[in-house]
Amino acid sequence: GAVVSQHPSRVICKSGTSVKIECRSLDFQATTMFWYRQFPKQSLMLMATSNEGSKATYEQGVEKDKFLINHASLTLSTLTVTSAHPEDSSFYICSARDRLNEKLFFGSGTQLSVL
Amino acid sequence: GQQLNQSPQSMFIQEGEDVSMNCTSSSIFNTWLWYKQDPGEGPVLLIALYKAGELTSNGRLTAQFGITRKDSFLNISASIPSDVGIYFCAGNILSGNTPLVFGKGTRLSVIA
Numbered sequence: 001g002a003v004v005s006q007h008p009s010r011v012i013c014k015s016g017t018s019v020k021i022e023c024r025s026l027d028f029q030a031t032t033m034f035w036y037r038q039f040p041k042q043s044l045m046l047m048a049t050s051n052e053g054s055k056a057t058y059e060q061g062v063e064k065d066k067f068l069i070n071h072a073s074l075t076l077s078t079l080t081v082t083s084a085h086p087e088d089s090s091f092y093i094c095s096a097r098d099r100l101n102e103k104l105f106f107g108s109g110t111q112l113s114v115l
Numbered sequence: 116g117q118q119l120n121q122s123p124q125s126m127f128i129q130e131g132e133d134v135s136m137n138c139t140s141s142s143i144f145n146t147w148l149w150y151k152q153d154p155g156e157g158p159v160l161l162i163a164l165y166k167a168g169e170l171t172s173n174g175r176l177t178a179q180f181g182i183t184r185k186d187s188f189l190n191i192s193a194s195i196p197s198d199v200g201i202y203f204c205a206g207n208i209l210s211g212n213t214p215l216v217f218g219k220g221t222r223l224s225v226i227a
Binding site: 004006034041042043044046049091093095103104105106107108109111 | 155
């Protein structure tokens with residue numbers, strides 16, 4: 001089946017540093033990828049919609065300058081958490097929509113811990 | 116905006132029992148999806164529903180897309196310990212590039 005690879009699976013960083021998370025669709029092309037954030041025992045909250053070749057669309061309350069999204073190819077989207085703070089610690093999950101059948105597949109998530 | 120109400124929030128059941136959970140929405144949905152999430156992992160798709168009234172099975176799992184297009188249920192028959200996890204319903208109104216809206220999840224615990 002379709003696979004979405006998300007890397008890294010876990011990252012610990014110091015406050016003030018930037019962290020990049022990659023989301024790759026391995027066997028399909030995705031014109032659209034979505035980035036979610038999930039706090040412990042909570043549901044997935046959409047942060048932004050990433051469109052290949054254009055600017056991402058951010059949900060209300062999500063700072064675009066803090067959460068930089070780049071979707072430079074049909075198989076790769078990246079989320080960069082800039083100047084990370086402890087409150088940015090969370091589980092981040094990407095999903096990719098197959099451009100051929102519109103099915104949605106999720107990555108395995110990235111657990112970010114900011115010290 | 117769109118909201119999905121998922122219930123129950125959590126369940127504790129004995130191994131072998133059947134489980135039922137459901138979601139309702141304030142808007143009409145064109146797609147209903149059910150996912151399972153294990154700790155530290157991303158959601159994994161269990162069942163996808165695309166038509167009102169559709170009833171679909173995947174092994175011991177059965178899900179239905181409500182006739183009103185505003186609800187869906189997921190049943191798990193003869194539960195086993197590996198069914199433990201969080202189950203999310205999700206849906207969207209339009210096809211294309213619209214993102215999914217997620218329910219708050221049902222945390223299932225199975226007692227052997």
